[in-house]
Amino acid sequence: MRKKDARKVEAIQQAVLQLTRSEGLAGVSFGKIARLAQVSPATAYVYYRDKTDMLSQLYLEVKVLMDEGLDGQLSAKQGLRQRFKLVLWHFARRFNAYPLEANFMRAIQANPHFVTPETITASTAMIGPLISLFEEAVAENALAETDPQLVVALLFAPMTQLIETRYASQRPVTDDELGRVITRSLDAVFIN
Amino acid sequence: MRKKDARKVEAIQQAVLQLTRSEGLAGVSFGKIARLAQVSPATAYVYYRDKTDMLSQLYLEVKVLMDEGLDGQLSAKQGLRQRFKLVLWHFARRFNAYPLEANFMRAIQANPHFVTPETITASTAMIGPLISLFEEAVAENALAETDPQLVVALLFAPMTQLIETRYASQRPVTDDELGRVITRSLDAVFIN
Amino acid sequence: MRKKDARKVEAIQQAVLQLTRSEGLAGVSFGKIARLAQVSPATAYVYYRDKTDMLSQLYLEVKVLMDEGLDGQLSAKQGLRQRFKLVLWHFARRFNAYPLEANFMRAIQANPHFVTPETITASTAMIGPLISLFEEAVAENALAETDPQLVVALLFAPMTQLIETRYASQRPVTDDELGRVITRSLDAVFIN
Amino acid sequence: MRKKDARKVEAIQQAVLQLTRSEGLAGVSFGKIARLAQVSPATAYVYYRDKTDMLSQLYLEVKVLMDEGLDGQLSAKQGLRQRFKLVLWHFARRFNAYPLEANFMRAIQANPHFVTPETITASTAMIGPLISLFEEAVAENALAETDPQLVVALLFAPMTQLIETRYASQRPVTDDELGRVITRSLDAVFIN
DNA sequence: AATGAATGAGAGTTCATTCAT
């Protein structure tokens, strides 16, 4: 019984991820999902209240997958800059390892209309530990900038965009390139 | 024969931009446009062949608006780093001055499904002069990185994301903040 | 002035005939006509009250074209069978000479919904002289059948259908074949 | 799961046949079908992929209905002329018994634009046995003509057109009339 | 739990027609 369920949910979720890549979030419909996952359109409603609920739940699951193991990096017994570096590498690796999921996550983030406001709140809450790390850094005067959004932009945007651009142009990022972008981003906000 | 009512096109375009902000590109429908612009759904077809054509044309117009005046900055009689700085400021100012248009542009760029491939080609061609500037910089060994996508990510992503984030959280970016982000981005790729 | 008009009406009519062939009567729209005839959709309304009026008028004109010269054959100083033969040959020749017009005529006759009832009445009235010939034949006991519809079916249907079938299968009818079908049809209804 | 409601398909098909009679094939729209059959316009899409598919399927069903029992006549242990006579009577009876279906069939045949090319191919294949009978007749030198299209025109067109004309003028054909037309048509192509 | 059937609402689009010049 359980197994059957799991396989169906799995199939539905995979269908959503694939359709998001091939047709964009707007092209994700219950009809197409049903065809791709080989289930009835009605079956999706056994697991999800409606479309928004489906995308919201999937988004949160994907978010969890992307964050998995992040705590270890955050609490590493190392210097501040080193810990930020571990965090950046963590996401870089995850984005590369789960391109379909990363693409779906970006699509939702670029278009939050598809999920509930609570989902956005919840997903923001998930980066709480990261915020703590940031506050620690500010307190220690380790950063050249103090506004969180500004720092996040300087630290994460280049790496994220590089992976995204390369994914779109079908040209994989090398570890060497990731390393250089991360180092330069860190240089841009860390004092000395 | 009847004259084209410029107010109608204007109203239609404004409706598209507003709907893209409030509901995302997927929420842009001819019905909603018509209601918002106070015209008949059929009227839009006088100006545009279909939805793809409408978004494509509007995207190119917006792109032109965003690039307007860029040439002057590119050909300024100044050093390389200074000219890159002028370019970054150019876009920062434009994005701030035309938030609705910038949002629409980002939406299309994040989801090129909605426009024709030719549109993508044409819009890419528009940044030719910028590429030239980049090549000049590489030739003069002014940059710490040589891969275009990597440099673009380091230079533009932080500024763009900051404006975007602040727009979403309804908290305007100050010129001071923009200046700091731009300077740090330039520091990240320019040698000394 | 006049010339210009004539050219436009001509262009419109030709467009209708061509569209009827390539897409069927249902595919004839003012938009397509305008594009094909290189006029404005509104121009057609200078000459025709509406779509039904346009098709009705054109149908009658085509009918006249098809009947042109029929009177001569009907009043020929020859025997009854010979005169029927002349009539059959008349239509056979016309249908072959004006395939586009014949096709349009058949389309209307198979689908009288597109024209006004008066048009049907008028076009039926045009075959009055033919009816007279038929009555003359009945009076002289020249025919094996006396019901008009039955005789018409036996006399005209084979020839008409052959031309139609061949037109559809792009294989022209030869004069020899027409001659044989006509002779056999005449044999089928004429006594001895 | 819910069972397919046979009454719904039936109602939809009847609506198509009736609309074809009253407004012609061009007047058959999903909206009108829905109103007449008392279902939602969307329901028709449960059964048919699109309009072309709907007309194609219905056409083939009608064709089967019209041919039903034809095999028995074709393989009758009787002379050639007698077997052709049986075939003609078969269709005459069917056309009279199913006027709505016959009208729809003629409409499609006069306007194959509305169905898929495969449908035309399939429906042509259905008359294979009839072709065999014809070839047998040619081989035995029983016919005065050898071209299939020409023979078909001479044999079938008069009967078909008579029924059609009478149907249009609301005056039923009698068996006596049918018998006479069939006999004369057979006379026209059979040697002695 | 699972699903095919069914549907109202709305999508994009074309149509015949009228308006204003």
Added chain:
DNA sequence: TATGAATGAACTCTCATTCAT
């Protein structure tokens, strides 16, 4: 006369969702 602009109505078709089994 001639026309491009404009439109309400209708079109084909898809959608998210519910129903009945």
